[in-house]
Structure formats: C-alpha cells, structure tokens
Amino acid sequence: MDMKGYSVSWTKHKKEPYFSARHTRRQEQCIQANDDTPEETSLLNHSLKLALSTSQNTLLPTLPAFVAFLLLVTSIGTAFSHPIASNSPLPSSPSHPTVNNTFRPPPLLKKLRRIRAHLNKINKPPVKTIQSPDGDFIDCVLSHQQPAFDHPLLRGQRPLDPPERPKGHPNGEKVIESFQLWTDSGEICPEGTVPIRRTTEQDFLRASSIRRFGRKVRRDSTGTGHEHAVVSVNGDQYYGAKASINVWTPSVTDPYEFSLSQIWVIAGSFGNDLNTIEAGWQVSPELYGDNYPRFFTYWTTDAYQATGCYNLLCSGFVQTNNRIAIGAAISPRSIYNARQFDIGLMVWKDPKHGHWWLEFGSGLLVGYWPAYLFSHLRNHASMVQFGGEIVNSRSRGYHTGTQMGSGHFAEEGFRKAAYFRNLQVVDWDNNLLPLSNIHQLADHSNCYDIRVGSNNVWGTYFYYGGPGRNVRCP
Template structure:
C-alpha cells in the first residue's frame, strides 16, 4: 500500500495521491519504484501507459514472431480505426466493389517476400494481426505527441524541408485514382536513431500547404519507430501536411484493416542482397468507384484494408499527383551529411542486383483502369547523395533505379 501522509492536506494533493494510487494498483508497480521516481517521470509514464491502453487492443491470440515482435490477433471491429466517432459501432467492409481494370493478381514477382510471424500461423478469421506497441517504442519518440507521426516534410515538392531528402519519379497535372508498383526490399543502414530510410508510393492531393492530403505505403527502416534495423511494411496518411492528423500503420484511428494474414508494421523477409537474389513486393492503392474509399493491396492480391474517404478533404475526390521512390531523413547531427542509405545504399547506375528499383509503375485513371506513366518527371534533392534514373521495357514496363550511400566524397 502507498501512503500519502507526507502531502499537505489540501484537495489538489489529495487528488494527486488518488491518481497515483490508481495507476500503481492497476499496473502493479512495485512500492520501491513509487518512492524514488521523480514526479515528472511518473507523470510521463502515466501518459505513456494511458496511450498504450488506447492503441493496444485486447487480443484473442498472440503470436511471438521469430524476429522479436508480438503480434496480437484483435477482433476486427475493435481495431484502432473504430475509435473514430464516424465508425463507432460499425464493422469493416468485406472488400472493395472492384479492383482496377488491367490488374493481374499474380504479379509475376521475381521472388515474393513474406513476414516471419506468419510462418507460425495466421490470425483467426474475424481478427486482424496488430504489432504490439511497447513502452520502449513510445519512449524512443521525441515526444508522445510525435509518436507514430512523420516530421514535416514527407512529400517532395520544390525544396528540402526538415532534413527530408528524396529521389522520386512523379506525375501530376491530371486526376489520379490510385497507383501500383513493385519495389525490391533492402536493409539500408540508418546511422542516426532519429533518421529513417523508406521506399514507397505516394498518392497526393492539395496545395502542399496545410491542406496537403497523402496516402502512402511501402517499406521502411526506422530505428526510432520500431527499435531495430529491419525493413517493415508500412502505411501512412495525413490530411493537414503531417501536423495533427494521420499516423503510421495502426497507431491511430485511420486505415481499417480487413486482412488476417499480413501485419502492417511487421518486418519483411527475405530481403534483397547485393549482387544476389532480389526480393520485391507489390503495392497498389486505389479509390473504389462505388464506396469512394481508398483501398490497399499488398503482394499477390492480398487486400489489406481501406482508408475511409471521410478522413480526407481533397482526396475525397481524387489525387493530383503520384510519386514513386525513396526518402531519408538527414538530421545533420554530426555537422555533416548523414551516411544513412537510401534503397540498397548504391547509386542507380549499378543496375539490377545492386541498385534499388521500382518496376511496373502505373496509375489508376477515372475509369478505374491501370495505365503506364506518361510524361513522368524525376527529382533527386541531392543527386551526389541519392540519385534516380528511369527506363522502360516490355518485361518491367516503366521502371526506375534509385538510391545511394548518403555521405561520400561528393556528398558532404
């Protein structure tokens, strides 16, 4: 039992005692911890544990992944998305009304990647797999408010911002209703714990100001978010340029997952090796012409779930830009450019088996048809650090090689 007799007998201190008592009893914190932790640390832990209770939902089964993750099988209508007032009391949709015309569910991957946790069995029907978030995950973030969120800016426009650097192919100037591509998966080195390296496609609308809407999916290495250097399948969304809305994966009310076989945020295995076998994933995002929601497909036709259209402003209608490529954060913490790698960590000139690629890059048009990119443009923020090159052939359609090592003789 914890005694509060050392506090002054005022109402405010009594309330503090009651609050601390409830936390210690519910969480079974040992008595000696309560006597030595500073008050600010206690307040921080209260906030962290309250947040964890919000995002870690009760599970019917937990799977210990060989890579260290705990995967909770959560009843589908209890996932974080249904904390949203507009979804409370509802259940997930069964699936999209239709997939884009020209879609080939087999995808003809070079080698398709998997997630190690699923080798031990999938979650039961009616549940979805959610990577459990731990106290350590939250405490690695710069603040609880920023946990699970990108730091501006996560989209390439005209200038680098917040240390973000990109090497992307993009199309704009039309109405887009989705995008699809295959990308090979690597394990780029991230040299600062607050940096990341990712490869993804972006579906974008808005003015690149506070009204920017994006939907993003691909793979990323983020030591801050996940606590390791594994590449992980991830999603992101925002409707106000990464300020107060949106998050990674299922860390807030956003994407509604419907799949019991793929865990968003879980590690991808196997990965590509330099001058060796190449492993890639297929990602497709598209706006369902009937329900208006933005659906996500991963791998060989696995429907993952959807972002409800009401989450967005501009994307309730369509996208105005689509991007494919890589992004890193250059924190400059040592006074010079980071050595964090993008893609394979090698420049695009090295080609297949050595450089990272996107292939079969396509967009979805107003008629829900997949079309090759037309008049695409390339942009590398610092080509001496990370570069990009494009090509086209009958087997790969429109493709790019991209990436680089970061700091080198030409990148200081």
C-alpha cells in the same frame, strides 16, 4: 541493364542471421513491464534523500533523525503505494501533501502515466497473441474492435467487403504468400480478427516526444532534413497507383532518422491542406527499435500536422486481412549482387464506395482508408509519386551516412541498386495505365540519385538510392 533470366526469389531462408539477439532482450523488457524500472527506483531514492535533507534542516528541527525519516518514508511510500501496471491507468497524485508539501512524482513517472494511458487506447484486447522471432508480439484483435473504429466517423461500423479491382489487374486464384517473419511459425490470426503489432512502453520512450509518436514531420522537398529521389506524375486526375518495389536493409546511422521506399497518392497543395496516402517499406530505429525493413502505411489530411499516423497507431485505416501485420518485418530481403526480392503494392479508389484500398503482394487486400478521412482525396488525387526518402539530421555536423534503397547509386543497375518496376496509375474509369509525362527529382544527386527507363519486361521502371555521405556529398 541485363534482365534475361530474371526471377524473383520467394524462398524463405530461416537460417538468416536476422533477429537472434533481440528476442531475449524483448522478453526481458516484457518481464519488467509490471515492476518499477531502475530509472524509477533511482529517481525515487534521489527524491527520498532530497526530502529527508530538507525536512531535517527546516521543518523538523526538534525531532530525532529517525522519526523524521519514518515520517518521510510513510509520506513518500503512500505516493507510490499503487503498483504501476502496463495495462491499467496509473493513479492520480496523492490528495494529501507530504511533510514539506513540495514533493511531486518524478518526471519519468508522469511520462509513464501518459504513455500507459495512450497504450490502453491503441493496444486492443487480443483473442490470441503470436510472438515473432524478432521479438514483436502480434495481437489478433477482433475486426470490429481495431483502432480504426475509435474514430468518430467510423464508430459502430464494421469492415467493408472487398471492392472491384482495376481493369488490367491480373485475375485468377490468389496465392497466399508469406512475406513477414511473424508467420514463420505457421500460426496466423483466426478469421474475424486482424493482426496488430503490439506497441510497447519502450516504443514510446524511444520517441523524441509522446505527442509526435507515430507521426511524420512536415514533408517539404525544399526544406532541410528530408531528401528524396522520386518519379512523379501530375496534371491529371488519378484514382490509384501500382508498382513492384525491391526490399533492402539500408543502414540508418542516427536513431531519429529513417530510410523508406514508398508510393505517395497526393492531393491538395504542399501547404497546410496537403492530403496523402502512403505505403511501402521503411527502416526506422525510432519507431520500431531495430534496423529491419518493415511494411508500413501512412496518411494525413493536413500536411502531417495533427491528423494521420503510421500503421494503426491512430484511428483511421481499416484493416481487413488476417495474414498481414502492418508494421511487421518483411522477409526475405534483397542481397547485393545476389538474389532480389520485391513486393507488389497497389492503392486505388473503390468506384462504388469511394474508399482508398491497399493491396500487398499477389492480391492480398490489406484494408482501406475511408474517403471521409480526407478533404481533397475524398474525390481524387492530383499527383502520384514513387521513390525513396531519408531524413538527414546532420547530427554530427555533416551529411548523414543513412542509406537510401540498397545504399548504392542508380548507375550500378540490377542486383546492386534498388528499383521500382511496372509503374502504373489508375484512371477515372478504374483502368490501370502506364505513366505519361514523367518527372524525376533527386534533391541531392551527389548523395542519392535516380535513373528512369522503360522496356517490355518491366514497363516503366527506375533505379534509385545512394550511400548518403561520400566524397561528393560532404
């Protein structure tokens, strides 16, 4: 590998063909949010025809057809007389029966009621809204009103002051960098607020279920579905991890699959008591509605069963930064055999209060996971992992073509394969240390592989990834 003259490009390319078509479509979706959708109208018309046919044949044999029709329109109209608004709860079912006493709101309307009730919980009232070129709406929410403080253990609190960084971490003036597309306009959220990517009805409607929206399925390397190419360390007590990861736009071939690259901080067993803290970038069409790499976080304290979520989609993670929106698109990105772009990530346990803090880029503190969200991680981690993960749904009967990293195998090296560099862990005394006793794992090396190395420039590093389905990965 030749890394002489290596440099990371920080130049934003505003003319990249990044999000041009999606902006208009998202605007149209927002304009329609307060009106009945075509699906609702179709279902309503179908219910009307069905009720009319039933009543004419059974309940109202002696009335002229137009009288029956008027009665039914009146009854059904009452059921839908309340407007459906995105930001207000839907009314309850009508207390009085319809003519045939069997009418119920169509299933889609029931689902929309549940979705909008959930949206009212997670979308907090903003003091300012910024529209991103990709169509996202970034709401600037008062810090003490963010979703974290809905958690029973956090209610009534306010964000903490920044902690002491680990020894060996670069000090000095922090450069304010812009790694996210929504900041291209030059607008940022005011001091005292945090930027939150607004969740929409469309986000929920893409999900496989409302209950699982914003959650991972159980992580199990030995099971089906999830495949990994990772480096890990265990056998000690760990208080944090740090690395630089280059950002790509891997192809995800199924809407319910994803491709991500991240750091895992882990405690407990891989049974029901698994605790994890996770941060990195991901491409997830189901979660975000597009195929762009986005900065994300995750946590769980019960092996992804009932606790935790992506980003700020549930209460837990406390955001403290007004310049980074979790879940927002990262820009620029690495280009095959051309410029490379990577992001710095560090997760570490504050020695004073015990909370787990997250740093992004060159010294930008994003926020923290309170220690009392966890059981095992309340004390320390027992394992740290770095690497990639994809979901292989085999929806077409064979291995997915979803890519990991750049979509190229590790052997292709710099500018072609994805990498992690300068891997470090944090010890009990808040020192950054190089990794020792490294283990590497590629669940299916013919689909995605990994190669570890070390030198004076990148410290401990590895290349990883692959194309998924190929002649050796059927």
